[in-house]
Amino acid sequence: MSDNKNETQQEGIYPFSEIESRWQSFWDQEKIFEVDALSDKPKFYCLVMFPYPSAALHVGHGRNYIIGDAVARYKLMRGFNVLSPMGFDAFGLPAENAALKTNIHPKISTLSNIERMKKQLNQWGVGYDWSREVASCLPNYYKWTQWIFLKLYEKGLAYKKKAAVNWCSSCQTVLANEQVVNDACERCDTHVETKELEQWFFKITDYADKLLDDLKLLENWPDRVKTMQRNWIGRSEGVTIEFPIADEESKLPCFTTRVDTIHGATYVVLAPEHPLVSNLIKDVDEKENIEAFIRKVRAEDRIERMSEDGEKEGVFTGRYAINPMTQEKIPIWLANYVLFDYGTGCVMAVPTHDQRDFLFAKKYNLPLRVVIDNPKEALKESEMTEAYEDEGVLVESGAFTGKGNQESWNLIADFMERNDIGKRSINYRLKDWLISRQRYWGAPIPIIYCDTCGAVPVPESELPVVLPEEVEFKPTGKSPLQDNADFLNVKCPKCQSDARREVDTMDTFVDSSWYYLRYLSPNDETKAFDFDLVNKWLPVDQYIGGVEHAILHLLYSRFITKVLHDLDLLSFSEPFKNLFTQGMIIKDGAKMSKSKGNVVSPDPLIEKYGADTVRLYTLFIGPPEKDAEWNDRAADGSFRFLGRVWRFVTQSSDWKIAGEAKWKSKDLKRLLHQTIKKVTEDLEGDFHFNTAISAIMELINACFQFQQQSEEDKALLNEVALNVTLLIAPFVPHVSEELWSRLGNEGSIFRASWPSFDADSLKTDEVEIVVQVLGKVRARACVPSDISEEDLKKYVLADEKVKTWIDGKEIRKIIIVPNKLVNIVV
RNA sequence: GCCGGGAUGGCGGAAUUGGCAGACGCGUCAGACUCAAAAUCUGAUGGGCUUUCAGCUCUUGUGGGUUCAAGUCCCACUCCCGGCACCA
Numbered sequence: 009m010s011d012n013k014n015e016t017q018q019e020g021i022y023p024f025s026e027i028e029s030r031w032q033s034f035w036d037q038e039k040i041f042e043v044d045a046l047s048d049k050p051k052f053y054c055l056v057m058f059p060y061p062s063a064a065l066h067v068g069h070g071r072n073y074i075i076g077d078a079v080a081r082y083k084l085m086r087g088f089n090v091l092s093p094m095g096f097d098a099f100g101l102p103a104e105n106a107a108l109k110t111n112i113h114p115k116i117s118t119l120s121n122i123e124r125m126k127k128q129l130n131q132w133g134v135g136y137d138w139s140r141e142v143a144s145c146l147p148n149y150y151k152w153t154q155w156i157f158l159k160l161y162e163k164g165l166a167y168k169k170k171a172a173v174n175w176c177s178s179c180q181t182v183l184a185n186e187q188v189v190n191d192a193c194e195r196c197d198t199h200v201e202t203k204e205l206e207q208w209f210f211k212i213t214d215y216a217d218k219l220l221d222d223l224k225l226l227e228n229w230p231d232r233v234k235t236m237q238r239n240w241i242g243r244s245e246g247v248t249i250e251f252p253i254a255d256e257e258s259k260l261p262c263f264t265t266r267v268d269t270i271h272g273a274t275y276v277v278l279a280p281e282h283p284l285v286s287n288l289i290k291d292v293d294e295k296e297n298i299e300a301f302i303r304k305v306r307a308e309d310r311i312e313r314m315s316e317d318g319e320k321e322g323v324f325t326g327r328y329a330i331n332p333m334t335q336e337k338i339p340i341w342l343a344n345y346v347l348f349d350y351g352t353g354c355v356m357a358v359p360t361h362d363q364r365d366f367l368f369a370k371k372y373n374l375p376l377r378v379v380i381d382n383p384k385e386a387l388k389e390s391e392m393t394e395a396y397e398d399e400g401v402l403v404e405s406g407a408f409t410g411k412g413n414q415e416s417w418n419l420i421a422d423f424m425e426r427n428d429i430g431k432r433s434i435n436y437r438l439k440d441w442l443i444s445r446q447r448y449w450g451a452p453i454p455i456i457y458c459d460t461c462g463a464v465p466v467p468e469s470e471l472p473v474v475l476p477e478e479v480e481f482k483p484t485g486k487s488p489l490q491d492n493a494d495f496l497n498v499k500c501p502k503c504q505s506d507a508r509r510e511v512d513t514m515d516t517f518v519d520s521s522w523y524y525l526r527y528l529s530p531n532d533e534t535k536a537f538d539f540d541l542v543n544k545w546l547p548v549d550q551y552i553g554g555v556e557h558a559i560l561h562l563l564y565s566r567f568i569t570k571v572l573h574d575l576d577l578l579s580f581s582e583p584f585k586n587l588f589t590q591g592m593i594i595k596d597g598a599k600m601s602k603s604k605g606n607v608v609s610p611d612p613l614i615e616k617y618g619a620d621t622v623r624l625y626t627l628f629i630g631p632p633e634k635d636a637e638w639n640d641r642a643a644d645g646s647f648r649f650l651g652r653v654w655r656f657v658t659q660s661s662d663w664k665i666a667g668e669a670k671w672k673s674k675d676l677k678r679l680l681h682q683t684i685k686k687v688t689e690d691l692e693g694d695f696h697f698n699t700a701i702s703a704i705m706e707l708i709n710a711c712f713q714f715q716q717q718s719e720e721d722k723a724l725l726n727e728v729a730l731n732v733t734l735l736i737a738p739f740v741p742h743v744s745e746e747l748w749s750r751l752g753n754e755g756s757i758f759r760a761s762w763p764s765f766d767a768d769s770l771k772t773d774e775v776e777i778v779v780q781v782l783g784k785v786r787a788r789a790c791v792p793s794d795i796s797e798e799d800l801k802k803y804v805l806a807d808e809k810v811k812t813w814i815d816g817k818e819i820r821k822i823i824i825v826p827n828k829l830v831n832i833v834v
Numbered sequence: 835g836c837c838g839g840g841a842u843g844g845c846g847g848a849a850u851u852g853g854c855a856g857a858c859g860c861g862u863c864a865g866a867c868u869c870a871a872a873a874u875c876u877g878a879u880g881g882g883c884u885u886u887c888a889g890c891u892c893u894u895g896u897g898g899g900u901u902c903a904a905g906u907c908c909c910a911c912u913c914c915c916g917g918c919a920c921c922a
Contacts, residue, residue, distance in 0.1 A: 230839095231839085232838050232917075235838050239836090239838095239917055239918040239919090244921070246922080265921090265922065266922080320920070346922080347920080351922060355921095355922045365922085367920095437918085437921065555916085558916095629859095630846060631847080636846075636847095639845080642860045643860095645859045645860060651874085701858080702857065705857095706857075706858065709858090782902070783853095783902060784903095820902085822902090823902055829903090831853080831903065833902045
């Protein structure tokens with residue numbers, strides 16, 4: 009490999025390895041990325057999602073940093089005061105799991121991974137303001153994570169409850185709903201179990217509406233991310249109807265979105281876990297059977313029970329409710345398909361107009377009544393094979409009969425509210441955020457349990473609750489901190505009697521839900537973030553990261569920001585104004601991962617071609633928002649291109665070409681300015697680096713077909729060389745710096761300003777017009793760009809080729825698109 | 835089932851939003867350099883047909899439609915990717 013490299017460099021392709029290390033040190037010394045946060049220059053906060061510190065980065069990771077770096081460098085050249093910080097999401101399971109195998113403490117492995125990762129980032133030539141580095145595992149950071157917990161606690165937004173929670177037996181901890189993907193642990197793919205445990209939650213449901221409504225404010229977020237969040241929050245509007253229970257005073261509340269079908273509700277169904285059930289069935293003959301059914305359902309796996317093709321099973325309670333609109337007695341059933349934790353845990357069933365109810369009713373022979381007429385064919389209960397779920401006119405619906413079902417929705421809801429039958433209400437799919445983790449490598453939850461005072465928050469002055477280092481962190485299903493007596497035993501902050509600390513740690517998504525605030529004052533010992541600085545610099549102007557965080561991190565960060573906003577600690581309520589989610593780098597059809605063995609390391613490629621080539625190929629591989637298949641060989645093209653740029657720029661003042669000169673100076677000048685325009689527009693828009701780069705390639709290709717003949721040509725070539733160097737700088741910073749200095753410029757190219765195009769140079773006095781006959785291209789014509797339509801028509805009709813196509817035919821119409829095309833209709 | 839995004843040469847992908855489809859790059863082929871190879875450089879490169887320094891014709895997942903003109907707009911459909919889903 010090294011022989012190869014020497015050879016390449018000897019042949020004078022371009023001495024990338026020397027150049028790259030030299031300019032990397034230069035940026036360091038010159039503090040190119042260090043920001044004066046107080047400056048009056050227009051600010052630009054460019055943020056890449058901070059990574060979990062892993063030992064070896066692959067080219068897929070690189071895409072994220074390279075895109076972020078290209079944006080930051082471009083904005084620098086546009087004259088912005090650019091804040092581009094980096095930090096590490098440094099708590100979490102991988103370090104702890106590795107420690108179990110290697111016996112190296114997570115703190116040690118994490119900190120050494122961070123150092124390695126910084127080296128790798130530097131090797132890529134991505135620049136950050138390292139003076140602002142944060143690592144979530146350090147006490148000066150997690151102190152403030154704990155502080156945020158306390159703020160939520162004070163507001164009643166952090167609370168402890170016993171609940172059925174997701175349990176990963178491999179990770180030996182509970183998981184948030186957001187961390188369960190297809191019934192499996194997001195991290196290790198282990199099938200998730202359900203456990204009843206007492207755990208800490210953040211009340212994100214209080215913010216469901218705001219989180220949903222404010223998606224409208226996020227104009228520059230990808231639609232798919234907003235859609236995912238919308239789906240996840242899952243708001244549905246309906247009416248909670250109180251069904252009186254026959255022979256009893258109490259009522260059964262049922263949430264429905266189809267209040268228009270109420271007259272067809274012929275039975276109601278409760279979740280077997282519903283608290284009213286035991287009372288309902290206490291005197292019923294079939295009690296034993298019913299209880300057996302409840303036991304059976306409870307024993308069923310929650311996941312299986314919820315799966316769609318799971319058999320719907322139920323049992324009659326022997327009791328009846330009253331349909332409040334028809335006053336009929338309707339049976340009360342229990343069924344496995346009704347979820348206790350959604351809505352009211354009790355549903356009204358309308359088998360004629362809900363397919364699921366229909367199947368259940370058929371199975372157990374429950375009564376049907378059509379209340380919406382199908383305009384296409386009359387519905388007969390006895391002949392129906394499926395529910396009719398479309399629109400129509402109400403029938404058998406008392407005073408509402410004859411009205412459209414949609415308009416009746418509101419009329420019936422109004423009627424119910426007036427008569428105390430039901431109330432409009434809203435339900436969400438979103439559940440509260442479970443933040444407790446029974447693992448070691450995380451921020452301790454700052455709570456103390458006292459036998460007399462109960463759960464007492466650790467006073468702010470006593471933060472941080474330091475994570476002890478001497479711990480046996482074998483996962484046992486309980487927090488390892490439990491076994492550390494020094495940590496566990498404390499005095500109650502209220503009454504000074506003996507007390508115990510909370511031993512669970514926080515979900516690492518709590519750490520990452522506020523880090524973007526910390527970068528403005530990373531070393532401040534007195535507060536989590538600086539009010540003035542944060543409100544000056546945020547919201548983040550450009551956030552860049554993987555779409556896998558569409559729900560988890562992005563929803564949690566929005567939530568925490570809104571809470572802090574409501575506490576008057578932030579003046580903004582959305583943290584990230586613009587979001588860009590880059591696609592994944594794929595290898596052999598799959599996401600790169602160690603377990604699949606398809607990881608591509610950038611090291612050999614950097615060794616062979618240099619970091620600039622890796623960067624250029626990464627940006628050129630395709631539209632950055634889409635997934636892209638990595639192909640080492642295709643990177644050759646990027647290297648060749650840099651070689652061409654190198655030769656052109658270093659020789660531009662004495663430029664000779666081998667082949668035929670196909671370009672004229674006027675056209676080359678125009679192309680230069682078109683290219684500046686195109687690249688600028690691509691970078692200002694949706695970061696279409698791939699097309700920006702191809703435009704620069706076209707310009708360089710043109711230069712290789714241009715022969716210098718005069719002093720003006722020489723000046724033009726120098727102009728092209730200078731501008732090309734500037735245009736490629738955000739993509740390939742090392743070689744650009746080198747060329748910039750070889751062109752005789754002082755200082756960093758990133759202190760120079762971005763080129764602007766000259767509108768006059770874009771104008772042409774001659775244009776090539778496409779001549780179509782009946783929409784097919786038959787000829788081309790070079791004409792003055794200011795030619796009149798009349799002259800153009802005459803010119804085109806006189807063309808020999810055109811004549812052969814229109815000969816003897818009647819011309820019906822001539823369509824002219826100025827400076828582009830003529831279409832003759834015959 | 836609902837929502838979002840897609841489908842363009844051998845491959846990755848362009849196409850100024852209705853105006854020359856296939857830019858740019860990879861690969862392939864040919865040539866230069868070389869004893870030779872690699873690397874590098876130069877050129878050609880969607881398919882078919884013909885009378886081949888030219889020209890015709892077909893071609894953007896499928897089938898219809900609108901238009902002087904459709905990858906782009908409309909209707910119907912197929913397949914792929916992602917999210918949600920016994921959610922009442």
